[in-house]
Amino acid sequence: MDVDNLPMESLKLDKHDLSITTEKLSNGDEYTKVANHNAASRRRKLILHFDNRNTLEVANNVSATTIEQGVNNFLTGVLWGYEKDNGEWEWISTSPSLEKPAHCPHCITYFKYLENQIVKEAIDRKQLRAKTGSFVQNEGSRFRRFYDELIESLRYYELTHPERKREDEILASESQQDQAGEQPSNQSHTVSHENERPRRPSVLHKNLVPVNGYRSRNGTLYHYVLPSFFRLIQYLQDTDRDFVIYLRTMGDDSKNFLLNAQRILSNEHPAFQFHKSLDVNHEPGLISRTPDTIISLRMKFEEDDEMQVLEDEFLIEEKLANAHGIHAIKDDFGAWCRTNYHYTTSKPIWFDPDDRNPATHHILFDDNFRVIHPNDSIVDIRIMDQVRHKCYSCSFDFYPKLENVFAVQANLYLILADRDYYVKSVNECEQNLDRLLEDAQLLKEIKEKSLQNQN
Incomplete structure (x- = not known):
């Protein structure tokens, strides 16, 4: 995928605080070196939270989502249109974008349109996944080329790798064999990425799946956890940053991620070598919310003898901030x-x-995460009011100013195209926080307006 010609928005970086250079290793391989020259931001500990699907992974075994379905699902969330008076859907987008079209203020994403139609309770999300998972094979066929680009970026082996050539030959042969009974044998076929299970299990399933590999139903081998995540960890270690990472999901799909991450962080993957150990907590925590907005955390950290239950948000934040390594937390989807x-x-x-x-x-x-509508965003920025010893939600009016400071709408296109995506994003957030902290008037307004909204 050509990062310079992506139909998605690029990161905005301050050239004075951030330098990005291409350098060479002793063996001649090139790598990107990113340096943040702002001394203030480098002193802060980074508390990094990541969603799972379409942020660190595209598919997982727990939700029974294939890579192909995951890519389809992603596209429905970055393609825009609206429902006409007669109930029919009208497309506005011609290419994927995280941003709502400026000329269509009433537009929503196709994912949101389907979600509003289908999901009335948690169990309905299974039906929603099934609907979005076959998007380009059905009503979204006009966007097929974007799907194909993403699929190619997710393939485990590059086109020039011998294993890739072997895999493609087997996939093409099996595709022809499966279709031979339905179409004349002299017709040509291409490798299929459809969601349906093939008639015969692919012989590729007999092969050992390499570290961070994920073999889809038809036998295609993909990346499991997206490589840009591990590139970020390398960068944080190389720059001697203090950090902790939390996988934040509303499902039960964290354990496989944690197991896979531990293998890679143990230097089992030839493309990623880490010179510092990083502990992985395999026991996910749980955040719950009561109807009267009380937030509680149930979690066991390495230093704990037993499970801890915290209901004071100041203690919760302190506990999360003092940890190290990689952890997982299941958030409260029901609330x-x-x-x-x-x-x-x-x-x-x-x-x-x-x-x-x-x-x-x-x-x-x-x-x-979006800043368009309060009922279409998944991040609750909590204002910590030390004087009142109370935490409350930041007014949504300020979310556009806090985007790319505390929350980032993950851009799967750039995550796949640029392995330094997360490195650049973190640096951008740090620079933006530096600027925010210099704006005393804005900080005052954020606190006062947010407090008013609670009363």
């Missing part, structure tokens, strides 16, 4: 769903606008 996906019941992260020299910086990456 979010019951409020029609209102941001104030979604995934919480914390920020104290009175602290002009914070020791930590929370950043959450999620493809469902």
Whole structure:
């Protein structure tokens, strides 16, 4: 995929604080070196939160989602249109975009349109996944080329690799054999990426799946956890940053991720070598919300003898900030769903606008984070009011100013095209926080307006 010609938005970087250079290793291989020259931001500990699907992974075994279905699902969330008076859907998008078309203020994503139609309770999301999972094979056929580009970027082996050539030959042969009974044998066929299970199990399933590999139903081998995530960890270690990582999901799909991450962090993957160990906590935590907005965390960290239950948000934030390694937390989907996906019941992260020299910086990456409508966003930026010893949701009016500071709408196109995507994104967020901390008036307005909304 050509990163210079992507139909998606690029990162905005400050050339004075951030330098990006291409250098060579002793063996001649090139690598990208990214340096953040802002000393203030480099002192802060990074509390990095990541959604799973379309942010770190495209598919997983728990939700029975294939890579092909995952790519389809992603596209429905970055293609825009609206429902006409007669109930029919009208497309506005001609290519994927995270941004709502400027000339169509009433537009919504096709994913949101289907979600509004289908999901009334949590169990309905299975039907939603099935509908979005076959998007380009049905009503979204006009967007097939974008699907094909993403599929190619996810393939485990590059086109020039001998294993890739062997795999493609087997896939093409099996595709022809499966279709021989339905079509004349002299017709040509290409490798299929459809969602339907093939008639015969591919012989490729007999092959050992390599570290961070994911073999789809038809035998195609893909990346499991997206490589840009591990590139970020390498960068953080190389620059001697203090950090902790949390997988934030509303499902039960974290354990496979944690197992796979531990193997890669143990230097079992030839493309990623780490010079520092990084502990992986295999026991996911749980965030719950009560109807009266009390947030609780149930979690066991390495230093704990038993499971901890915390209901004070200041203690929760402190516990999360003091940890190290990689952890997983399941957020409260039920609470979010019951409020029609209102941001104030979604995934919480914390920020104290009175602290002009914070020791930590929370950043959450999620493809469902948006600043368009309060009922279409999945990040709850919690204002930490030390005087009142109370936390409350930041007013949504300020979310456009806090985007790419505390929350980032993960861009799967760029994640796949640029392995330094997360490195650049984190640096951008740090620079933007530096600027925010210099704006005393804005910080005051954020706190006052957010407090008013609670009363």
